Amino acid sequence: MSISVGDKVVIDIEKIVYGGEGLGFVNDFAVFVPMTVPGDKVEIEIISKKKTYARGIITKLLEAGAERIEDTSKISFEDFHGCDFGMLNYESQLKYKTELVKDVMEKIGGVKDVLVSDIVGAEEEDTHNYRNKVIEPFALDKNKKIITGMFKRKSHEVFEVKENMLSSHLANKVINIVKTMLNKSKISVYKEKEHRGLLRHIMVRTNSKNEAMLVLVLNAKKVFRDIEEFLKNVYDSIDEVKSVYVSLNNEITNVALGKENIHLFGDKYLKETINGINFNISPNSFFQINVNQTKKLYDIGISFFDDINDKYIVDAFSGTGTIGMILSKNAKKVYSIEIIKEAVKDGIRTARENGIENIEFITGDVNKELLNLIEKGKRVDAVIFDPPRKGIEGDSLIKLAKHKINEIVYISCNPSTFARDSKILIEEGYKLEKIQPVDMFPQTNHIEVVGKFYLIK
Ligand SMILES: C[S@@+](CC[C@H](N)C(=O)[O-])C[C@H]1O[C@@H](n2cnc3c(N)ncnc32)[C@H](O)[C@@H]1O
Numbered sequence: 001m002s003i004s005v006g007d008k009v010v011i012d013i014e015k016i017v018y019g020g021e022g023l024g025f026v027n028d029f030a031v032f033v034p035m036t037v038p039g040d041k042v043e044i045e046i047i048s049k050k051k052t053y054a055r056g057i058i059t060k061l062l063e064a065g066a067e068r069i070e071d072t073s074k075i076s077f078e079d080f081h082g083c084d085f086g087m088l089n090y091e092s093q094l095k096y097k098t099e100l101v102k103d104v105m106e107k108i109g110g111v112k113d114v115l116v117s118d119i120v121g122a123e124e125e126d127t128h129n130y131r132n133k134v135i136e137p138f139a140l141d142k143n144k145k146i147i148t149g150m151f152k153r154k155s156h157e158v159f160e161v162k163e164n165m166l167s168s169h170l171a172n173k174v175i176n177i178v179k180t181m182l183n184k185s186k187i188s189v190y191k192e193k194e195h196r197g198l199l200r201h202i203m204v205r206t207n208s209k210n211e212a213m214l215v216l217v218l219n220a221k222k223v224f225r226d227i228e229e230f231l232k233n234v235y236d237s238i239d240e241v242k243s244v245y246v247s248l249n250n251e252i253t254n255v256a257l258g259k260e261n262i263h264l265f266g267d268k269y270l271k272e273t274i275n276g277i278n279f280n281i282s283p284n285s286f287f288q289i290n291v292n293q294t295k296k297l298y299d300i301g302i303s304f305f306d307d308i309n310d311k312y313i314v315d316a317f318s319g320t321g322t323i324g325m326i327l328s329k330n331a332k333k334v335y336s337i338e339i340i341k342e343a344v345k346d347g348i349r350t351a352r353e354n355g356i357e358n359i360e361f362i363t364g365d366v367n368k369e370l371l372n373l374i375e376k377g378k379r380v381d382a383v384i385f386d387p388p389r390k391g392i393e394g395d396s397l398i399k400l401a402k403h404k405i406n407e408i409v410y411i412s413c414n415p416s417t418f419a420r421d422s423k424i425l426i427e428e429g430y431k432l433e434k435i436q437p438v439d440m441f442p443q444t445n446h447i448e449v450v451g452k453f454y455l456i457k
Contacts, residue, residue, distance in 0.1 A: 003029065003054055005046050011056070013040040013065065018100050018416070020084045020445025021055075031056050034153075035077060035087050039065025067092035081161045082150045083443035094121045094439060097447045101415050101437045109419030111432060119437035119447075120300070122293050127442040130290040132206050132272075134164070134171040135256050138189045138199040146182045146189055148175060148202055156192060166443060170240055171204040174212050177238055178202060185230055190219045198227070200249055201256045205270050205281060206240075208291055213243040213270040215261065215283045219250050223262055235265040243267045245283050257284055261342075269346065274298065275326045280350050285343035286319040290440050297411065297438045297448060298323055301384060304409045304434075304452040311381040314373065316366045321347030323384055323411075325356055334359045335378070337369045367396035374403050382407040391417030394424050401428030408453040413440070415447050422451060431456045 003009060003026050013022035013036040022036030030053040033044050041063035044056030057076075064072045069089055073079075080086030085093050098119045105111050122130070136148035139158035149160040163172050182199070190197040201217035216231065223246050235244050244265040249258025261283045269280035272287065274295055281287045288294035301323060302308070310332045315324030320343045324336035328351075336359055338344050344363045351359050362369050366387070374380050383405055385392060391414065401424075408430065412418035415437075422432050430453040440448040 002027075003031070003046050003049065005049055005054075007046045008043060008059060009046065009056070010041065010043050010062065013038055013042065016088075016096050016100075018104055026054075029054065033058060034084060035075060035080065037065040037067045037088050037092070039063075040068065077153050078159050080443070081165045083166060085445050086165070086443045090121070090124075090127050090442065093442065094119050097437055097439060097445075100445075101435065101447060101449055104415045104419050105422070105435065107419075108416050109422045109426075109432075111419075111422065111426065114432050115434045117434065117436050119439050120293075120296055121439050122290070122442050126290065126292045128165050129167060129169050129172075130292070130442065131166045131171065132168055132291060133203070133287065133289050134167040134175065134205075135201050135203045136175060137201050137256075140189050146179060146199070148179060167204075168206045170206045170210055170212050174204045174206075174214060174238060174241060175202055178214070178216075178234055181230070181234060181237070185226075187227065187230065195219070195252055201247075203247070203256065203283065205283075205287075207270055207272045207281075209271075210240055211242045211270060212238070212240050213245070213267075213281070213283065214241050215245040215247050215257070217247040217249050217256055217258060220248055221250055222248070223264070228264060231264055241266070243270055247283060269349070274322060275329075277322075277325050277350065277354050277356075279320055279322060279325075280346040280353075281320060282342045282346050284340060285346050286340065288322070288440065290442075293438060293440045294322075297440060297450065298326055300436050300438065301386075301409050301411050301450050302327060304436075304450060305382055305384075305407055306454075308382070312379045314370060314380055314383045316370055316383055316385045317387045318347065318361075319343050319386075321350060321359065321361065323386065324359055325351060325354065327384070328356050328359045332358065335362060335373060335380075336360070337362045337364065337366050337373075339363070339365055367393040371396065371399055371403075374400075374405075380405055382409070384409045384411065386411040387417075389414040389417065391421050394421070397421060397424045398428055401425065401430065404429075404455055406455050410451045410453065411448070412451070413446065413448050415449050418449055418451065422453075425453050429455060 011024040013024045021032040043060040147160040149158045188197040190200040203215040205213040247258045248260045315336045318336040318338045321336045324334040328334045433452045
């Protein structure tokens with residue numbers, strides 16, 4: 001029997017593959033099923049078919065695998081608020097993440113012998129409601145009520161979740177209050193197809209002190225008076241909201257924030273403290289979303305250097321300069337390279353406010369600026385990389401390797417590009433000594449890793 005799109009079939013899930021989906025077989029034909037765990041027997045509907053595999057979604061859970069959470073009434077992506085590992089108990093999430101890192105290192109990185117330690121998990125209280133940055137699109141429900149939420153899988157239809165299980169409790173609270181207030185106002189919701197209407201996204205950043213920054217993203221070229229009055233009312237009504245911005249975004253784009261972020265009320269920055277340093281965070285700056293796990297991640301990354309005392313270190317892809325500023329406590333000098341101007345400004349301010357003088361910020365592309373620095377004759381003893389998901393340009397890694405930097409620590413939120421880049425560094429004369437995965441994103445299939453490389457040739 002061959003299968004076709006629309007068919008309903010029963011399948012046993014055998015394993016979880018990289019990317020987080022369950023894999024089973026229908027007459028030896030591979031079928032990937034999101035939101036399943038090994039041992040599940042499920043009825044699925046085939047939603048797409050390619051030459052060598054198909055994809056299906058659960059329509060009924062017939063038998064639950066042993067690693068499923070107790071509540072077996074939840075089966076869909078929406079039931080788990082878009083968390084594609086939410087159906088797995090936490091212990092098993094951790095087990096699979098470690099296994100998936102080993103697997104991807106072997107398949108993409110071509111390395112078998114590297115030591116991959118068991119993932120560092122989160123404390124129970126940090127396995128949910130850990131997200132300190134939440135962005136949700138606005139939409140209207142069928143009763144024309146203003147809602148926010150997330151997009152259904154592979155769709156632009158928004159589904160609403162009242163208490164999102166990943167968002168911080170404060171972000172959930174602020175979003176719910178703002179929505180109630182908006183429903184009493186006459187502010188229009190953006191309609192993507194027509195590119196009309198004002199309200200596009202709500203963004204809330206929160207910190208460990210239970211303070212919030214609110215950013216309302218609007219399809220507009222300026223801030224209208226009624227919007228300003230509305231936001232003043234929000235600012236006055238919610239004590240925890242310490243900072244309010246409007247982000248103007250009238251482009252046809254999937255990028256949420258606009259190019260112009262206008263500060264309206266309260267503080268310009270949200271502050272977060274890590275390792276005794278108070279960091280400034282602007283709307284557009286990257287900041288790790290799970291603060292307690294971030295502290296562990298940074299400690300591990302920094303501990304991977306043999307000795308940073310009196311060394312010249314580059315913090316490449318530095319965001320607001322978090323890692324660099326922690327390193328600067330012992331290093332002789334840190335160069336911090338970051339492409340987003342706002343994040344660099346945040347970093348410069350943080351360094352000034354915290355009395356850090358041995359850090360130099362460079363605004364630009366790491367793939368160019370790191371080589372520029374070395375070629376200008378600046379001393380660089382070690383580099384810590386923390387690129388976005390796409391990793392580092394191969395060409396710039398090859399050129400960098402020619403300069404024989406002794407130690408490289410590489411933090412990555414995407415093990416497959418990490419594995420690809422590792423392969424290049426190994427070919428260029430580095431040894432990958434160890435990898436430590438860290439669970440920065442409980443309930444999702446995302447995995448963070450830290451790797452240590454040293455020069456052998
Ligand atoms: C994963 S974040 C890490 C930030 C920082 N290390 C931290 O922990 O907060 C990656 C950062 O790289 C920046 N970035 C992306 N592409 C870049 C490039 N080509 N050159 C420099 N920075 C870049 C992003 O803006 C972002 O701040």
